[in-house]
Amino acid sequence: MKRTRPLKRKPKRTEPKHREPEAVDPRSIDDDPVVQGILTAISQKRLKPGAKLGEDKLAAAFGTTRIHIRQALSHLASRKVVMQIPNRGAFVYRPSWEEAQDIFAARRIIETAAVSAAVDRLDKAGKAELKAHMEREARHDRNDRWASLSLTAEFHILVAKLAGNRVLLEMSRELMLRTSLAIATFEQPGEPDCSPDAHPDIGALILARDKAGAVHAMRHHIEEMEQRIRPKEGEDEVDELTAIFKEIGARARAGG
Amino acid sequence: MKRTRPLKRKPKRTEPKHREPEAVDPRSIDDDPVVQGILTAISQKRLKPGAKLGEDKLAAAFGTTRIHIRQALSHLASRKVVMQIPNRGAFVYRPSWEEAQDIFAARRIIETAAVSAAVDRLDKAGKAELKAHMEREARHDRNDRWASLSLTAEFHILVAKLAGNRVLLEMSRELMLRTSLAIATFEQPGEPDCSPDAHPDIGALILARDKAGAVHAMRHHIEEMEQRIRPKEGEDEVDELTAIFKEIGARARAGG
DNA sequence: GTTGGCTATATTGTAAACAGTCGTGCGGCC
DNA sequence: GGCCGCACGACTGTTTACAATATAGCCAAC
Missing domain, CATH: 1.10.10.10 (Winged helix-like DNA-binding domain superfamily/Winged helix DNA-binding domain)
Structure with missing residues (x-):
């Protein structure tokens, strides 16, 4: 639209005062x-x-x-x-074998700490949430692979949430996703991601406020997951190939 | 350039075979x-x-x-x-007070675990790297505030590196940055970020393979940092204001 | 003097066209 | 028959211009 009256303003404009961005809609790209x-396609x-x-x-x-x-x-x-x-x-993303191991190691550290904090902070609302989830996980349709995977991930996320630390929660979310990728890359066919009985045990220990027991069970659970994956044979071939070329190069440099 | 001969190819094209993206230049946007x-402007x-x-x-x-x-x-x-x-x-980014506390709590968890792993995995190369850094930190110019801040951050990153877990290293890097933002937001003016003597102590304990001592020193060091920050008064005003409006809204709903 | 609305500008967000790059398949050549 | 070069096509990456939105200042009204 054209302006309907002559422009009288001078173009002199003071540098805009820096206004702080407080209290703004924090909707991020994650939504x-x-x-x-x-993300859900990957986690499933x-x-x-x-x-x-x-x-x-x-x-x-x-x-x-x-x-x-x-x-x-x-x-x-x-x-x-x-x-x-x-x-x-x-x-x-396809994690390397080393990265997959690092992911599990990081989960061992963060999730055991999360369980410990969750036991400390457990209150009525937390108990209710945990019980509700355990019930859903107990009577879900085990043939629905996609729902199973979602529920499995949600349990670990819930524990991180009960720990009451949002930074830790973000990290757990990220590690869950990367775990999905690690398992999808290195899993042995036909095995489930989580042992089916581990979650109820851990949940019961948290509800009983048995901190040491819950931490131990969580660590064991993660180690069990970790032992389900094996390095791919295919990658060894590549490494062998590069080793051959390296060796040839070294020989060429040495022998002339 | 125009083609110099008639086109004979049929447009029928088989779906391109999915070629795996192996062994490609992994240069990321971080570089x-x-x-x-x-990032450096923020960390400094x-x-x-x-x-x-x-x-x-x-x-x-x-x-x-x-x-x-x-x-x-x-x-x-x-x-x-x-x-x-x-x-x-x-x-x-300006973290909230709760987020700042969560960041320090996460650092307590991750960096104590990193110190523990660093002691376990310490080898000759790691010792040399650690010693080199401690020397640089010992005889740097304390008046150069920017160099001081860089060195301070580098010590914590180095410990994470010595732990030998790249996922943990990424997380430490991220937490270091967010710590910078938390301190910049909530610091009391005039105080340094790190107590100047903490790093040599921790480094010495790692070199002596005193795992429990090093872990304890690191936890203490982070707690000391955490106690340097205080919630801002300004934010209380905002909270008070929103509390007033909330109260008014509630009264309006209750009383008609 | 203060408040409300209005307009212009600065700045961000979006769309479409262009250019560059890489995989792919054919044809010729040894 | 196997190998190498060449050109095409599909895709990504970049540039450009345009549209939308919030901000800041001004004028009028109370």
């Missing part, structure tokens, strides 16, 4: 449906590590624009859930 | 100079919490385009180092 969709193992995430296809699937998809993928790449390769695109 | 610049407290990060100004400062800046800011927002508000722009 974005694209991000949420990809519908997207396997290494899967290509083409921008056009995602845009069509979610009914949005490529720019939006790019933002979501960048965010997921920052959280190491997808891997972006220049000029090739985005792929579901 | 981006814009990201690095903002040249950028204060709440500072506006205008896209045009950053683009001019770094000599790059606005899109590049946008990507960097999105990444930093994913890591909770900057806060992005729709249609208002990006600001240096």
Whole structure:
């Protein structure tokens, strides 16, 4: 629209006073449906590590624009859930064997601490929430693999929530996702992610305020998960190949 | 360039075979100079919490385009180092008082575990690295505030590195940054971030393989830092105001 | 003097077109 | 028959311009 009267303002403009951004809507990109969709697809193992995430296809699937998809993928790449390769695109992240072990080690540290804090802080509301979850997990349909995986993850998230530390909760969420990727990459076929009876035991120990017992059970549970994964044979071949080339290079340098 | 001969290919194209993205240059956005610049500016407290990060100004400062800046800011927002508000722009993140406490609690958990692992895994190379850092920290110029802050952070990062867990190392890096923001937000003026003698003590205990002592010293060191910060008075006013409005609203609902 | 509305500007967000890069498959060549 | 070069196509990355929104200052009204 054109202005309807002559401009009288002088262009002299004082530097805008820095106004603090207090009390603003804190809705973040984590609530974005694209991000949420990809995250749940990964945690339910519908997207396997290494899967290509083409921008056009995602845009069509979610009914949005490529720019939006790019933002979501960048965010997921920052959280190491997808891997972006220049000029090739985005792929579901595939952790290395060492990284998978590090993830489990980090979970051992953080989740045992979370259990300990959860026992300390347990109150009525927490008890109710924990009981409600345990009931849902007890009588869910074990044939529905996707629901099982969601519930399994939710138990660990709930424990982190009961610890009352939001930073720890974020970290647990991130580690849960990366655990899904680690398991999907290195699992032996046919084995479940979590032993089915571990969660009720841990929950009961928390409800009984048995701190040492709950911590021990959680550590054992995570170690059990960790022992289910094995390094891939395929990667050894690659390493062998590079070793061969390295050896050849060294010989060439040495022998002329 | 135009093609110089007639096109004979049929447009029929088999779906491209999914090629795994192995062994690709893993250079990530963390190496981006814009990201690095903002991160070091924050960790050295040249950028204060709440500072506006205008896209045009950053683009001019770094000599790059606005899109590049946008990507960097999105990444930093994913890591909770900057806060992005729709249609208002990006600001240096300002943690709440509760979040600041949670950050210190998380550091207590993660860094004590890191010290423990560092003692277990300590080898010749690690000893040398630790000694080298302690020497640098001992004879640095205490008047150079920026160098001091960098060295202080590097000590904690080095301990995490010695623990040999990359996931834990990433988390420590993130927590260090968020600690900088928490301290910058809630510090009492004039006090240093770290007590100057804590690092040599912890380092010596690690070198002596005194695991319990080193863990205890690290926990004490972090608790000491935590006790240096105090909630801001200004925020209480805001809370009081919102409390008043809440009370008024409740009374209106109750009394009609 | 203070308050409310209005307009212009600055700044962010979005869309579309363009350019660059990489995988892929064919054709020729040894 | 196997290998190498070449060109095409699909995709990502970047530039550009445009649209939307919030901010700041001014004028009028009370």
